[in-house]
Amino acid sequence: MILIIVFIAQFLNWWLESVKFRMLISKTQPINKLDAVKSVYAGNAIGVLTPNKIGTVIGRALWLKDKDTVSVVSATMLGNTAQLTTTALFGFLGFLIIVCFGTKLNFVNQAFPTYGLLISFLLVLFLGLLFFYPSFLYKFSLRLPFISRFAQRISYFKYFRKKELLTVLSFSVLRYIVFGFQFILLLKLLHVNITITSLFTFICVLYMIVTFIPSPFMGNLGTREAVVLLLLTNYNSTAEVLSASIILWVINIAFPAVVGSVLFLFNKFKLKNV
Numbered sequence: 001m002i003l004i005i006v007f008i009a010q011f012l013n014w015w016l017e018s019v020k021f022r023m024l025i026s027k028t029q030p031i032n033k034l035d036a037v038k039s040v041y042a043g044n045a046i047g048v049l050t051p052n053k054i055g056t057v058i059g060r061a062l063w064l065k066d067k068d069t070v071s072v073v074s075a076t077m078l079g080n081t082a083q084l085t086t087t088a089l090f091g092f093l094g095f096l097i098i099v100c101f102g103t104k105l106n107f108v109n110q111a112f113p114t115y116g117l118l119i120s121f122l123l124v125l126f127l128g129l130l131f132f133y134p135s136f137l138y139k140f141s142l143r144l145p146f147i148s149r150f151a152q153r154i155s156y157f158k159y160f161r162k163k164e165l166l167t168v169l170s171f172s173v174l175r176y177i178v179f180g181f182q183f184i185l186l187l188k189l190l191h192v193n194i195t196i197t198s199l200f201t202f203i204c205v206l207y208m209i210v211t212f213i214p215s216p217f218m219g220n221l222g223t224r225e226a227v228v229l230l231l232l233t234n235y236n237s238t239a240e241v242l243s244a245s246i247i248l249w250v251i252n253i254a255f256p257a258v259v260g261s262v263l264f265l266f267n268k269f270k271l272k273n274v
Contacts, residue, residue: 009182013178014041018036018039020082024075041263045258057076085172088208090204094205103201183245192240192244213227
């Protein structure tokens with residue numbers, strides 16, 4: 001039953017991402033709800049094969065009427081900034097708890113949590129400013145020769161209201177909560193004996209480290225597991241947590257990539273027969 005709930009939560013996760021994408025891309029061109037869902041699945045299918053998912057925009061552009069890659073890049077970049085801000089915020093909370101109350105989690109050195117707290121705080125400030133004042137992104141883009149010629153198509157960065165951006169950020173927070181909920185359920189399924197506080201800090205720190213470490217592997221596969229091994233050296237549940245991490249990767253990344261690949265191929269076949 002728990003595994004079924006975790007699997008169903010994957011659909012909720014990608015639906016939330018599709019809502020974010022639809023809200024952001026609608027500034028330049030409309031996209032219906034179903035096509036928005038298809039676009040994020042197709043984007044994941046291609047993105048998972050590229051370092052840090054840089055291929056995501058190719059899949060997402062498939063279901064846009066004008067196939068406007070520049071708009072997809074802009075919308076995806078702003079949506080990713082919201083997700084990164086959320087990850088940094090929860091990472092800051094995790095490191096704050098560790099610094100204030102201590103933890104059994106293992107780090108490369110004792111000063112790491114303090115450095116992590118400072119870095120996460122600076123990231124929250126920096127990413128938060130970029131997200132809530134996207135006009136900075138627009139002005140910065142104008143300084144780049146290879147982007148400035150697309151100035152008109154990314155100028156919509158300037159027109160987002162704070163309320164709209166706050167809504168996008170709230171969907172990013174909900175996605176993060178879904179990730180955490182799935183992980184906790186799997187750990188419970190595998191009878192991992194870790195206190196709620198330690199579990200919360202572990203998830204916050206894990207996602208923080210994995211997200212901001214560049215990874216050439218599919219969906220951070222391997223990188224996340226290496227960090228798990230490091231953090232949980234002082235526990236006796238490393239094997240169970242590793243199993244939970246791999247299962248979560250299969251449900252959240254591998255399965256959606258298969259779905260996205262089918263959608264991608266079907267769309268390509270349909271276009272050939274038009």
